[in-house]
Amino acid sequence: MAIGLGIDTGGTYTDAVVYDFDARKLIGVSKSVTTKEDLVGCIGAALDGLPGGLPGKIDAVSLSTTLATNACIEGKGGRARLVLIGSDEKAAASYGAEYGLPPVKEIIFLSGGHDQKGNVVREPDWDFLKRKIDGSADETDSYAVVEIWGMNNCDFENEAKRLISGWTGRKVVCGHELTARINLMKRAASALLNAQLIPLIGDFLKAIKKSLADRGINAPIAIVRGDGSLMNEEFAMERPVETLLCGPAASVEGGIILSGEKDCLIIDMGGTTSDMALVKNHLPRLAEEGAVVGKWRTGTHSIMIDTIGLGGDSRIAFGRDYSIELGFGRVAPLCWAAGRWPGVKARIREIHAAGKKYYYPLCEFLYLTGTIPGGSYYKPAEKALAKALADGPVDILRLSEDFGEPLVSYGMNRLEKHGVISRIGLTPTDIMHIRGEFTSWDAESAALGLACLAFQTDRTSAEIMDTVYEAIKERMFLNISKTLIEDEDRTLLKDGMSGQLRDVLLNGFRKARRTREGRPAEEHVFFSSLTTPFTLVGIGAPIHVFLRDVAAAMGTSCVIPENAHVANAIGAITGSIRTEKKVPVVPNYSSVGITGYSVFPGSGKADFKNYDE
Numbered sequence: 001m002a003i004g005l006g007i008d009t010g011g012t013y014t015d016a017v018v019y020d021f022d023a024r025k026l027i028g029v030s031k032s033v034t035t036k037e038d039l040v041g042c043i044g045a046a047l048d049g050l051p052g053g054l055p056g057k058i059d060a061v062s063l064s065t066t067l068a069t070n071a072c073i074e075g076k077g078g079r080a081r082l083v084l085i086g087s088d089e090k091a092a093a094s095y096g097a098e099y100g101l102p103p104v105k106e107i108i109f110l111s112g113g114h115d116q117k118g119n120v121v122r123e124p125d126w127d128f129l130k131r132k133i134d135g136s137a138d139e140t141d142s143y144a145v146v147e148i149w150g151m152n153n154c155d156f157e158n159e160a161k162r163l164i165s166g167w168t169g170r171k172v173v174c175g176h177e178l179t180a181r182i183n184l185m186k187r188a189a190s191a192l193l194n195a196q197l198i199p200l201i202g203d204f205l206k207a208i209k210k211s212l213a214d215r216g217i218n219a220p221i222a223i224v225r226g227d228g229s230l231m232n233e234e235f236a237m238e239r240p241v242e243t244l245l246c247g248p249a250a251s252v253e254g255g256i257i258l259s260g261e262k263d264c265l266i267i268d269m270g271g272t273t274s275d276m277a278l279v280k281n282h283l284p285r286l287a288e289e290g291a292v293v294g295k296w297r298t299g300t301h302s303i304m305i306d307t308i309g310l311g312g313d314s315r316i317a318f319g320r321d322y323s324i325e326l327g328f329g330r331v332a333p334l335c336w337a338a339g340r341w342p343g344v345k346a347r348i349r350e351i352h353a354a355g356k357k358y359y360y361p362l363c364e365f366l367y368l369t370g371t372i373p374g375g376s377y378y379k380p381a382e383k384a385l386a387k388a389l390a391d392g393p394v395d396i397l398r399l400s401e402d403f404g405e406p407l408v409s410y411g412m413n414r415l416e417k418h419g420v421i422s423r424i425g426l427t428p429t430d431i432m433h434i435r436g437e438f439t440s441w442d443a444e445s446a447a448l449g450l451a452c453l454a455f456q457t458d459r460t461s462a463e464i465m466d467t468v469y470e471a472i473k474e475r476m477f478l479n480i481s482k483t484l485i486e487d488e489d490r491t492l493l494k495d496g497m498s499g500q501l502r503d504v505l506l507n508g509f510r511k512a513r514r515t516r517e518g519r520p521a522e523e524h525v526f527f528s529s530l531t532t533p534f535t536l537v538g539i540g541a542p543i544h545v546f547l548r549d550v551a552a553a554m555g556t557s558c559v560i561p562e563n564a565h566v567a568n569a570i571g572a573i574t575g576s577i578r579t580e581k582k583v584p585v586v587p588n589y590s591s592v593g594i595t596g597y598s599v600f601p602g603s604g605k606a607d608f609k610n611y612d613e
Helices: 036-049 067-074 088-097 126-139 155-168 183-215 231-239 246-259 334-340 342-354 378-390 394-401 405-417 429-433 441-459 461-488 499-516 547-553 566-572
Strands: 002-009 013-020 025-034 058-065 080-085 107-110 119-120 142-147 173-176 222-225 230-231 264-269 274-280 306-308 312-316 324-330 366-370 421-424 535-538 585-589 593-602 604-610
Touching: 002 036, 013 036, 013 566, 025 036, 025 306, 025 566, 036 566, 058 183, 058 246, 058 566, 067 183, 067 246, 067 441, 080 126, 080 155, 088 107, 088 183, 126 155, 142 155, 142 183, 155 173, 155 593, 173 183, 183 222, 183 231, 183 312, 222 231, 222 246, 230 231, 246 264, 246 274, 246 535, 246 566, 264 378, 264 461, 274 461, 306 461, 312 421, 312 429, 312 461, 324 461, 334 342, 334 429, 334 441, 366 394, 378 394, 394 405, 394 421, 394 429, 394 499, 405 421, 429 441, 429 461, 441 461, 461 499, 461 547, 499 547, 535 547, 535 566
Parallel strands: 002 058, 058 222, 080 107, 080 142, 142 173, 264 535
Antiparallel strands: 002 013, 013 025, 222 230, 264 274, 274 306, 312 324, 366 421, 585 593, 593 604
């Protein structure tokens, strides 16, 4: 009997499954709460929840994680710097932001490089590069090097990598190592994002290996890639951007296996994001242009996943007009935090009893999830804020009183972005506990936090809960509609979903919801609706609360399979291995036509007289 161990670390939960390859069935399932500041602990807790006696029988381990995807959505990551060879500042300034690149002042531009045929135009000024690297060393953890024609001849990218590694001792990634796409900005985005993710994926793999070793599990490790295939540990350490969308890819693979549906739309709702993928004839659609997550447009292989910032741990807050808003960023739920730190619950009670009104939600806390490295990169205000959280979470109101509101706001921004601190606040997960749909954590603290928000916005707690649930269903419906419309004809939404189309779709959805629930419907001249024959397959812990209503309003069926809550881990251990290598073959032209062909295997080039050679 061949036994596999699948582990998925998401933004909210870490799942572990034991799978019998011969019988094709699960023989053990376990979950634990993900703690980013203690990955070893949460991974270990998931492993300890599996049936006993298994460690010695494990033949293979396969991993997936949403850590990289969530970091992109939330704008987090390590301190990386981009080196562009042969590109001028004007091009980067004009097009870089579309792909997620930083302002040009944060990029090192190095003249020289190769031409389109791989011939040397000019040797880069390596002394100039040395001065630039030395001037930013204290502010950089890793580097990305991309040359305009580096996919045809990577010699200068490799030389820059060798030099920077020698000067700094830090990780360097080259554009040609990740993608051979002609689009310079897309290769630059892939390489820079890869550099930013190196510390995050490195910490994840270290935690996995320690947790396995502590339990006597000694088996080869594979990691899911964004296209659903597998890669080994060494490959993942060099190319962590390949894990982009690997969590969603694993969930899609798991959803296909669990549901058995031939044609379906899989919706995976986690703590931070909701991921959607279209499946036709048991196969997920692949992204032709590369993975797109948040602001990043990369050239890495991936399943066609539409990821939005909507999850059980989305932040519930209010706008300037005190209207309830469902945010795109993740915060830790009050119900969870109150169980972990008794002081949080006591402070929630104090805030509730005080009956104050303020211009932001009062029941929000900050807590440490990382450490500040030495050097002068972080300002005194940021270091002071981190120090104030050393003994546990502190609410933002108290921090503002101690430090001053502007000082706290300034210190929060970069520390949150770099994962040094995280936020606790009211979330849909809290509402699920208040309504009894989940019972894992402290519902009383969630109810008090909700009551505080209701008092601040002059609403009842019931009104806020209904508003949040409807907002989740409507946002989920709109994204499902977008996915279906784009599959039918991608040109229809080439400029995004217009406000008018959004209103038409939402009006139809709301009318369908009212009709199905027997609520009074206002008179209308026409009734628009978007329906689909594709089954909606829901996976992820919170999905059962919302998806059935969405499917009913769209006139289609909904399937939420058994063990859907661990679909990611199932997809990880049932994944397959595949690889490809693309080698450009470029015709050489003259006045008489094609005179030969140049082949670019990666380093240098080879010339041939005829195509058959």
